[in-house]
Amino acid sequence: MSLSISEDYTPKEVETAAQDYWREHGSFKVEVNLAKPKFYCLSMFPYPSGRLHMGHVRNYTIGDVISRFQRMRGFNVLQPMGWDAFGLPAENAAMKHNVPPAQWTYENIAYMRKQLQQLGYAYDWDREIATCHPDYYRWEQWFFCRLFEKGLVYKKDAEVNWDPIDQTVLANEQVIDGRGWRSGALVERRKIPQWFIKITDYADELLRDLDKLDGWPERVRVMQQNWIGRSEGLEFEFKVAGSKDIFTVYTTRPDTIMGVTYCAIAAQHPLALQAATSNPALAAFIKRQDNIKLAEADMATLEKEGMDTGIKAIHPLTGELVPVWVANFVLMSYGSGAVMSVPAHDQRDYEFAQKYKLAIKQVIMPGGHQNCDIKKAAFVDKGLLIDSGIYTGLNFKQAFEQLTTYFLTQGTGRKTVNFRLRDWGVSRQRYWGTPIPIINCNSCGAVRVPDADLPVILPVDVEFDGSGSPIKKMDSFINCICPSCGGKAERETDTFDTFMESSWYYTRFTCARYAEGMLNKKEVSYWLDVDQYIGGIEHAILHLLYSRFFHKLLRDEGLVTTDEPFKRLLTQGMVLKDGTKMSKSQGNTVDPEGLIAQYGADTVRMYMMFTSPPDQSLEWSDSGVEGAYRFLKRLWKIIGSFSPAPAPLVLAQLNEVQKELRLKTHSTIKKVSDDYERRQVFNTAIAAVMELYNDLSKYCTTQIVQDGGQHQAVVQEAMEAMVLLLAPIVPHMCHVLWHHLGKQGAVIDAAWPGYDESALVQNKVSIAAQVNGKLRTVLELAAGSSKESIEAAAFSNETILKFTNGFTVRKVIVVPDRLINIVVS
């Protein structure tokens, strides 16, 4: 090591030296080694938007810290990096700057790769993936074809946001207040044929296997469970009065059927459309519903509106006629597009009935001590049936069973399990995505592209004119021969949802350059599953659910052998400045590059890890960065000014002060190891090392140096511990300091330190002494004192007696070595 440590801390030199070493030694290249346990640590790959932002820096620092820690613990660590390279921003950039999306994307990748390298992340760059590269997406096309053959994909009409001026389909985020973001035109809903993957076939398994994910945050599992939304209910028919028509509804509350006073159907329901032909007002109402944004959140906050169709439905139990209304909150795409309405026992139905003066009939009475007033609000809890003919007096469960049996014997209904989860629509009417490998033939229909013709390559030499995808007008791309009949046919011009690429990239990292197939069995069986996955909480549902689904599809294709992709999940919080999310539009971004230039990568990494625990949001502060920098300078100085000595540690020769320092060293190792491994909180780990530094610094300034004695040995031990414990977070500096401490080899290859139990033994402990739960004094007692002696000590303490005298002692609680609480009255 040529770097002189007696000088001031110069991050640039330190970081160049360490990074040169890693590069020259190929330190982070990994391959299968069956003799060694593996650890696959993955951070969610970025969209190559142009420059790294602080959210990336945080995400990738967490991943790198865990990777380096696990390496020191003896694992063969795979930490790859790649690019989620397809997506909308590339097309926007193309229109704005007149650059083809491919060029824009690859330039961004080159720039961001350089930024990641500056931060010193321990990636195996030989495995780098860009999803927009044909070597990647060809296998996605191949896999889609396998699903096609298995009948797991299908085509159906589905609604999109249509911009009538730009003549293009808009993403939800491109619709602002019901208008197209560029044209300002009122957005219409339009139905077009699209491809779907049958995720609902796996709904039960996706729900059930959440139980296996004990390394996932509880909140993510709960969110997924609610998203899948399994419910059991009754599906039954209503007959339309004076007609042969019937329509089906689904309810989870069959016990309230006697309370049905109307039915509500979607604007696009066949009955509504039929009724509209002879009812201009209704037709106009239905037409108005076309301009509503597709997003569920907008739908839910919509003012509830409806209109009577004039149709009457026959109540299946009473035979009474109930009106059928069109309602804007009933969606054709959910269930059957029709619901039974029980205003007395459903809040939304209640509000609708109030608004349109529809009847409200109470049929459930609260059990127990509950009160309810139907005049004020719906009573939505379960209770006992009233005014329900032969069902009166039953509870929910009994009514559910008897009613489902009734409908079953009538042949007009059945018990069903329903999921909120809908099939995954993967078609996008965009250019910058994976071409869907389908050929449409007039005589053969939709035919998959044969394996030999894969990949279907996306043409990259394109120009954007602002209206739709360029390949939709590119005859050379569209015109082709039907692989089935040999006749003229047209290629599918839609591309895949970009969630497709990110649903399986973690598997491809195990064999990124494999050309003989989608996945290499040998690599996959060694590296998978991902042991640690790290990414933003915003991906808690969609990306993580699609990936779990894809893993099961891969399993059923024989490509992987496990049920779940990610053993342990860490969801990191956002990076904020001035209390709001850092974003370009807010103008409150902090550029990581400038900070690296000013303070070095180690300071940036350290600050990121020190400021908050990983799963909380992180509030940016410039002065906080200064603090991290100062600490690193101090660390550099104290170790730099120390001359390492070979003096062996002789426990019997330690004096009391040296024993205390040693206690601090080893309790720090214990605490920090637990923080890294079990708790995954790095701010407290750093704080603990800072405490050790403070103790060491105090020790060094107050103790007289005795060369060759135990002084040197305990200081050396403390310094080695600090360097090892910080090495995953501050890898460049620790690389240099390690050599300065006289160590052979690189710190990345050093073993994680263990702690000496015997160093942790304390002979005295402080015990909190409380009276009625309030702290009154602290007792200094021998460690391991018996309950009796703690009590005796408390009752002979002046302060305690001051608060107990004149009262009767009711109870005494003693927690050995920690606390005594005396309850008096």
Added chain:
RNA sequence: GCGGACGUGGCGAAACGGCAGACGCGCUGGAUUUAGGUUCCAGUACCAUUGGUGUGAGAGUUCAAGUCUCUCCGUCCGCACCA
């Protein structure tokens, strides 16, 4: 609207039902310095004199609650075509 989380000093936070505020920032005072900066030392929740009060608000469970339960308020994430 629905689902999920979060709310603690001037600020970022710690406390894994058992001593609230570790660690860091900032601030105040002091030392070093021609000065500024750096570095080092001491202090720093609030109110008051022994002591009292404090973890968004209110209730509850417990010997003991920032932590568990419920209600409310606020903020954030997701809501299926942003990634």
